Amino acid sequence: MYNIDKEMRKFYRTKVVLAQSEQKSLIEKKDLNLDRLKGGLKEYNEENDTNYKIVDSMVQGSVAMQTVVQAEENNYDIDVGIVFNKSNLPAPKSSENNTTTVKNIVHDALLKKSSFFKTPPEKRTNCIRIQYANGYHIDFAIYRREKNEQGEYIYQHCGADWNYRNPRSITKWFKERDRVHSFNLKRIVRLLKAYLKQDSSWSVPGGLIQSVLADECIQISDRLDKMLYDTIIEIINRLDIDTEAYNPVDTDDNGNKITLLTTESHKDKMTKMKNYLDKGIKKLSVLFDESCTKEQAFTAWADFFNHNYWTELAENSVQKSLSETFSKFAGIEDDIYDFDETEEFIEDLYPISSTQYSLKIECKVEQKGYRIDSLQNFLRFNKFLNPHKKLHFKIIENTVPYPYKIFWKVLNRGKDAERRNEIRGQIIKGNSGDDVRIENTKFSGNHIVYCYIVKDGECVAKDSIIVPIEAN
Incomplete structure (x- = not known):
């Protein structure tokens, strides 16, 4: 198969992945409308002499799983879970x-x-929907919770009836499966969405079903183009045998799998998706010809994705070298890297308690030949740290009554982190009673260290420190 892994990864990063600024904007829209809902609920309570209160909320769906892809006309959907006691x-x-x-x-x-x-x-049956003039909509899914005998929260979703469902379970499932697949599942789901969204008239299953199929059928490769092709072939073969799809985390009261295809329309979409994938994959047959040229490979992928990224590559490949093409085409720079998205978010793992305790962490800098000093004092005279210094992070204020659990998160930012494929960001449980974490400065960027305190299954306190590191 003709190798265009480098071009596919740049396509993925620049034309498929939704920019961090846009992802942040979607979260801000969620926060804004959640505040509006809480404000409306306050007015409702005052008028009706009630005291209804949202005790927890979380982003769900593609925004939470970070599988939203670039879309025309800002046609994004944001799923938000709201929880009442x-x-x-x-x-x-x-x-x-x-x-x-x-x-x-x-x-x-x-x-x-x-x-x-x-x-x-x-x-709607399963949510309250808000539609906005600029294209996106927000679905508020409603849950209620109560504690069981073990002190754990049990959740029920408000649909036609109350059904047991943890609002964080799908997000946790997807991110765990992404880790199992070496952070490639997110890549494949995004690329599948990019293909299936190219024609607005196509009627296909939603993102969860696409994610379930991708998880089941993913074919890992060190080449992104080959991994996508092989996975699509596996999905087609799977749908030839069985077009059913099941909820990956929930079962019914008897422990049986729950179908994700609840109507004939849903089943029809599975067949249509199989046909769209089959039609698209046939356009890539030239990639397996020994005489396949770079131009033919680009043209084949242009036909597959219906995207001018590939069309312009094909046109430029006739007369220009690859390096010239990328330096002048579509603003793509050589310092764009495809990295594993390993960052985790505390709100995906635990409810954020409405009762927040005080937590403060400090950082001290250790370097050979100098006495240990605080990061604050160090930055007072030096705008940035340099690599090869040792950092001691310590909790200096914590009002949470014991027992509790301490979690840390170290997030690396900047081009060096992406180039090295070391953005990190995993949430790591500290040792019992351990209120210190030691890190080393390795490469430039504005890095962030977070600390969280979890008590009784809720995040009750958090703090963070920005660590700016400058290259030597």
């Missing part, structure tokens, strides 16, 4: 469940902020 909600009357009542409360609260919306909030 079960004891805080109205009790069902006689044999009726109270899902409709609870959805009405959230819907009425959002209506009080309706001047911000393109159309009035829409009550």
